Amino acid sequence: MSGTTGSDLQLAIVGSGIAGCAAADFARQQFTNIEIDVFEQQSRIGGRIRETAFASDTFETGATAFHDESRYMMKYVDRFNLELANPVKPRQKPTNAPMMGLSFGIWDGQRFLAKMSGALRDRLTILRKYGLSFPRLWWQSRRVFKQFNSLYDVLEAGGSFKSPDEMLARVDLYDTAQQSAMEHLREHAVSQACIHQVLDPISRTLYGQDARMSAVVDLYMFKAIASNSWYSIRERNSLLLDHLLDAASATIHMETKITAIDANTGSYTLTAAEPPTEYGPYDAVIIATPLEKTDIELNGGAPPVSSDREYQSMYINLVNGVLDPTYFELGAQDDLPDAISTTTDVDESFTSIVTLVRENGGTNIYHVTATSIVPNDLFLEVFSSIEDIERFSWEAYPVYEPPLLWPPFQLDHGIYYTNAMESAISSMETEVMGSRNVVNLLSRRLREG
Ligand SMILES: Cc1cc2nc3c(=O)[nH]c(=O)nc-3n(C[C@H](O)[C@H](O)[C@H](O)COP(=O)(O)OP(=O)(O)OC[C@H]3O[C@@H](n4cnc5c(N)ncnc54)[C@H](O)[C@@H]3O)c2cc1C
DSSP: OOOSSSOSEEEEEEOOSHHHHHHHHHHHHHOSSEEEEEEOSSSSSOTTOOEEEETTEEEESSOOOEETTOHHHHHHHHHTTOOEEOSSSTTTOOSOOOSTTOOEEEEOSSSEEEEESSOHHHHHHHHHHHTTHHHHHHHHHHHHHHHHHTHHHHHHTTOOOSSHHHHHHHTTOHHHHTSBHHHHHHHTTOOHHHIIIIIHHHHHHHHSOOTTSBHHHHHHHHHHHHTOOEEEESSOTHHHHHHHHHHHTOEEETTOOEEEEEEETTEEEEEETTTTEEEEEESEEEEOSOGGGSOOEEESSOOOOSOOOOEEEEEEEEEEEEEOGGGGTOSSGGGSOSEEEEOTTSTTSEEEEEEEEEEETTEEEEEEEESSOOOHHHHHHHEEEEEEEEEEEEEEEEOOOSSOOOOOSEEETTEEEGGGGGGTOOSHHHHHHHHHHHHHHHHHHHHHO
8 A cells, every 4th residue: 555654545635514524434443553644624524514603502504414224324313323213393393302203284275174293183175175086196205215224234244336227226216216205206106186285395305406306315304204203313413423423533624625636557646625635645545525516527537427416405594583384374372383395386485384493582583495595575575573584505415316327336446426415415424424424445455446
């Protein structure tokens, strides 16, 4: 190996989001004598995991929640002794209860079409309204979820995949991934009403998209959300990343934007701008950020990445105020559901409004999502009073309308790419799966020479 410091393996990781931090940790566990450098262009760790101080509290304004069947996330929680919290009303309930019993309302701009909660009465209403379509939707989402999760055993046994489509083919989900959820569900006799009124609003809330999304992403997330057991990490989700980097004993180069990776016979050097600095040589490099959203030149070896995925913009708004029940044709605050998701009929405005904290000294705290900037006028219509608003925008996740593009997990002999995984599903848990896969690929290359 090319190491100059006595280590057998020199590894560079570009990006300190969950994919980069998990890759550092997996690499530390996998290889005995390794040195790991992590490069992060910003002045904070976390990437799309980000917390924000607002109204004398702290809220997640990027990735918020994971479900209790997220095998890696739940293992990290145990391993680092992290405290779980209900992502909704986190400060109100000082328990480690998940997001159970949340009431959900589907709003079409005129009225609430459906209400969903764990209550038997609501379940019976849904069954009456959508007949067998609802159990069929549930059954399809369960199948996708189960098949996708069978990847854990392959990855934990050291198995690796060259690209996400190979991964999906292995668990018999390739064809489903290349079909939209709408097409897939129609083939399985799910009614258009059920797709439009139940699945679309959930897809809009989670991904700012609708049932034209790939059936794998949409149905996996539907099953996850319907399981109703969601958590955040109490203090902040990014605390997990601090633990992963500590466990990896990685050297972290903050505010260091990598602009080029050069291949020189068997090793790699990285160039950072401002001030121009060269790092390396490294035996391997893991790129842990979407290449579409950064401008890293790959010189001398790595072919250009054959992917130009479009990313979905998401606008997150924290509002300290009071939602107006009359806007929703309701009489009182208590009639409002905890979470309001909208159908595609409500195109111009918001995709969801979730009440995070009730009665924060007379006002509530809401998390409002949209796929475009929410105009002030709309806020004034929907809320009867507003104390404060904080706005964030993200290039959040790929647009999942098939046909999907599948960048490879390995770009060159020694350059790996965790964010190829986002073509299958983008979430904290699945990014960790992508990291496990690239560390397995690296391990296999070192074994096989
Ligand atoms: C608004 C929003 C809500 C979401 N909600 C959820 C949710 O509730 N649950 C869930 O599981 N997932 C959610 N997600 C998805 C989840 O956030 C992502 O899938 C995941 O965090 C991506 O992690 P990553 O490490 O792959 O990439 P990123 O988090 O994007 O990390 C990439 C890092 O690389 C750095 N970087 C980029 N270029 C360079 C360079 N040239 N040099 C050095 N550093 C560089 C970036 O600054 C960044 O820190 C949400 C995403 C968004 C935006």
